[in-house]
Amino acid sequence: MSLEEYFKCLSDRERAIFEGAISMGALFHQFIGTPVNKETLKSLKVAIEDSIKLQPSIEDVEVEINLEDEEGGLGYVSLEGKMLNVKIISQVKDVKAIIKMEYVDELNYPLIYVEDVKEG
Amino acid sequence: MSLEEYFKCLSDRERAIFEGAISMGALFHQFIGTPVNKETLKSLKVAIEDSIKLQPSIEDVEVEINLEDEEGGLGYVSLEGKMLNVKIISQVKDVKAIIKMEYVDELNYPLIYVEDVKEG
Amino acid sequence: MSLEEYFKCLSDRERAIFEGAISMGALFHQFIGTPVNKETLKSLKVAIEDSIKLQPSIEDVEVEINLEDEEGGLGYVSLEGKMLNVKIISQVKDVKAIIKMEYVDELNYPLIYVEDVKEG
Amino acid sequence: MSLEEYFKCLSDRERAIFEGAISMGALFHQFIGTPVNKETLKSLKVAIEDSIKLQPSIEDVEVEINLEDEEGGLGYVSLEGKMLNVKIISQVKDVKAIIKMEYVDELNYPLIYVEDVKEG
Numbered sequence: 160m161s162l163e164e165y166f167k168c169l170s171d172r173e174r175a176i177f178e179g180a181i182s183m184g185a186l187f188h189q190f191i192g193t194p195v196n197k198e199t200l201k202s203l204k205v206a207i208e209d210s211i212k213l214q215p216s217i218e219d220v221e222v223e224i225n226l227e228d229e230e231g232g233l234g235y236v237s238l239e240g241k242m243l244n245v246k247i248i249s250q251v252k253d254v255k256a257i258i259k260m261e262y263v264d265e266l267n268y269p270l271i272y273v274e275d276v277k278e279g
Numbered sequence: 280m281s282l283e284e285y286f287k288c289l290s291d292r293e294r295a296i297f298e299g300a301i302s303m304g305a306l307f308h309q310f311i312g313t314p315v316n317k318e319t320l321k322s323l324k325v326a327i328e329d330s331i332k333l334q335p336s337i338e339d340v341e342v343e344i345n346l347e348d349e350e351g352g353l354g355y356v357s358l359e360g361k362m363l364n365v366k367i368i369s370q371v372k373d374v375k376a377i378i379k380m381e382y383v384d385e386l387n388y389p390l391i392y393v394e395d396v397k398e399g
Numbered sequence: 400m401s402l403e404e405y406f407k408c409l410s411d412r413e414r415a416i417f418e419g420a421i422s423m424g425a426l427f428h429q430f431i432g433t434p435v436n437k438e439t440l441k442s443l444k445v446a447i448e449d450s451i452k453l454q455p456s457i458e459d460v461e462v463e464i465n466l467e468d469e470e471g472g473l474g475y476v477s478l479e480g481k482m483l484n485v486k487i488i489s490q491v492k493d494v495k496a497i498i499k500m501e502y503v504d505e506l507n508y509p510l511i512y513v514e515d516v517k518e519g
Numbered sequence: 520m521s522l523e524e525y526f527k528c529l530s531d532r533e534r535a536i537f538e539g540a541i542s543m544g545a546l547f548h549q550f551i552g553t554p555v556n557k558e559t560l561k562s563l564k565v566a567i568e569d570s571i572k573l574q575p576s577i578e579d580v581e582v583e584i585n586l587e588d589e590e591g592g593l594g595y596v597s598l599e600g601k602m603l604n605v606k607i608i609s610q611v612k613d614v615k616a617i618i619k620m621e622y623v624d625e626l627n628y629p630l631i632y633v634e635d636v637k638e639g
Contacts, residue, residue: 165392169296173393176293177300181391184304185554191432191477193549199569206566209559213595232506235573237431240477266472271301272285273293305434311552311597313429319449326446329439333475352626355453357551357600386592405632413536413633416529420537421631424544511541512525513533 171251172276178216179249179258183271186211186220186245187260195242196235200224203238211247218255219248240269254278291371292396298336299369299378303391306331306340306365307380316355320344323358331367338370360389374398411491412516418456419489419498423511426451426460426485427500436475440464443478451487458495459488480509494518531611532636538576539609539618543631546571546580546605547620556595560584563598571607578615579608600629614638 166174186207195203208220223244229236236242245260257274286294306327315323328340343364349356356362365380377394406414426447435443448460463484469476476482485500497514526534546567555563568580583604589596596602605620617634 162386162390165390168396169393173293173296176289176297177393180297180300181304184301184306185308186304188305188307188309188432189553192428193566194545194570194573196573199566199573202562202566202569206553206559206562209562210554213554213556213559215593230507232503232508233575236507237480237509239479263472266282267470267476268472269477270282270285273289273297276288308552309433312548313446314425314450314453316453319446319453322442322446322449326433326439326442329442330434333434333436333439335473350627352623352628353455356627357629359599360597383592387590387596388592389597402626402630405630408636409536409633413533416533416537417540417633420540421544424541424546425548426544428545428547428549506522510522510525513529513537516528 171254172256172278175216175249175251175254175256176258176273176276178214178251179247179256179273180271182211182214182217182220182247182249183245183258183260185214186222186247187240187243187269187271191238191240193238194235195224195226195238197226199235200226216249216251217247218250219246221246243269246274291374292376292398295336295369295371295374295376296378296393296396298334298371299367299376299393300391302331302334302337302340302367302369303365303378303380305334306342306367307360307363307389307391311358311360313358314355315344315346315358317346319355320346336369336371337367338375339366339368341366363389366394411494412496412518415456415489415491415494415496416498416513416516418454418491419487419496419513420511422451422454422457422460422487422489423485423498423500425454426487427480427483427509427511431478431480433478434475435464435466435478437466439475440466456489456491457487458490459486461486483509486514531614532616532638535576535609535611535614535616536618536633536636538574538611539607539616539633540631542571542574542577542580542607542609543605543618543620545574546582546607547600547603547629547631551598551600553598554595555584555586555598557586559595560586576609576611577607578610579606581606603629606634
């Protein structure tokens with residue numbers, strides 16, 4: 160069975176949405192908990208972006224780690240959802256999906272949503 | 280901004296696909312690495328299913344952990360992608376998406392794909 | 400090389416402390432981020448205890464997950480260090496080490512420490 | 520209660536062993552599962568080293584990721600224990616513990632052990 164056959168019930172648009180969503184779920188659950196402070200924020204950001212870009216159909220990944228209000232008594236904190244802003248662009252043929260993760264204070268929840276889907 | 284507004288660029292079908300995909304990415308990256316053997320396989324399966332069912336729009340989760348060929352010298356192994364078969368059913372209004380994760384030997388890869396999307 | 404040779408520079412007491420500490424680090428970083436609410440708290444607790452008990456020299460694991468102050472807008476939260484109280488008992492021959500993880504408010508930190516080591 | 524009081528039942532030697540062991544368990548269970556290939560190996564290595572060095576009493580961390588025999592059909596693999604060689608040096612006052620993680624083929628297991636403890 161070819162790889163394409165596994166996706167025959169999806170349009171290109173749907174597959175772009177699908178692949179971007181997998182990668183956003185992956186990113187959150189892989190890296191939450193990682194020790195981080197202002198000195199190591201950059202290398203963590205780069206490693207997250209590099210690793211998630213490897214996943215199928217992922218065109219670009221931008222990670223912002225916000226530690227402004229964070230202070231652990233031992234000089235670092237564990238990465239949490241409320242510190243993360245992420246944008247993933249997934250592409251299948253002519254379709255690009257822009258997926259975001261953003262902490263929504265009213266929901267007390269790191270919401271993952273689709274910002275836009277561009278075709279053609 | 281209401282939760283629904285975040286998803287206004289998606290049809291119900293697309294949102295079902297989106298939410299199922301997030302949860303599949305989450306499941307893999309949260310639980311890979313967990314120590315497991317034949318005695319603890321059942322409690323791990325139940326915990327994975329229970330936790331992933333909490334995620335938005337997830338209707339059902341079925342996890343199979345296959346340890347047949349696995350033998351660690353210390354009596355257990357770390358959970359790997361090749362041991363997992365997962366089915367997630369996500370539902371948004373009248374649309375159900377059936378998402379699967381299955382190890383594909385030729386690809387040496389735990390493939391996540393959409394088996395079917397049922398409407399109405 | 401036999402397994403014992405890898406540990407020849409440690410006393411039984413040191414090895415009990417060593418193995419308990421590995422398992423506590425493992426527990427935190429494996430399960431932080433898991434979706435949980437009051438309905439699924441029990442199955443998550445059991446799976447954490449069962450899996451960590453598999454690790455070398457681990458005699459007992461007790462996990463308390465405290466969700467009292469937690470409320471996610473979507474009906475669940477991601478497991479965080481401040482929700483966890485853990486006791487691990489590791490044993491090497493006649494020595495038992497009692498390792499704890501406890502959230503220390505002043506430190507804003509889930510501290511892992513040795514409560515006691517019992518010999519003979 | 521001061522931080523030191525939590526560790527009053529440990530000698531400096533024992534505490535160095537204890538802190539190094541926590542960090543080794545943390546490292547394995549945080550990063551196993553991360554997508555990686557030869558292009559991203561370097562940034563992942565740096566992020567692992569940087570984040571684990573933040574943990575209490577950790578003096579140095581050296582991570583080797585060995586992908587020689589690995590080939591995923593989609594151009595990358597998930598990080599597994601058998602790909603990792605790690606050395607952590609923990610220090611408490613005059614005592615340095617050298618902790619290693621190494622895949623032991625006969626055990627089919629990523630063994631964590633103490634290579635040496637140097638005092639004074």
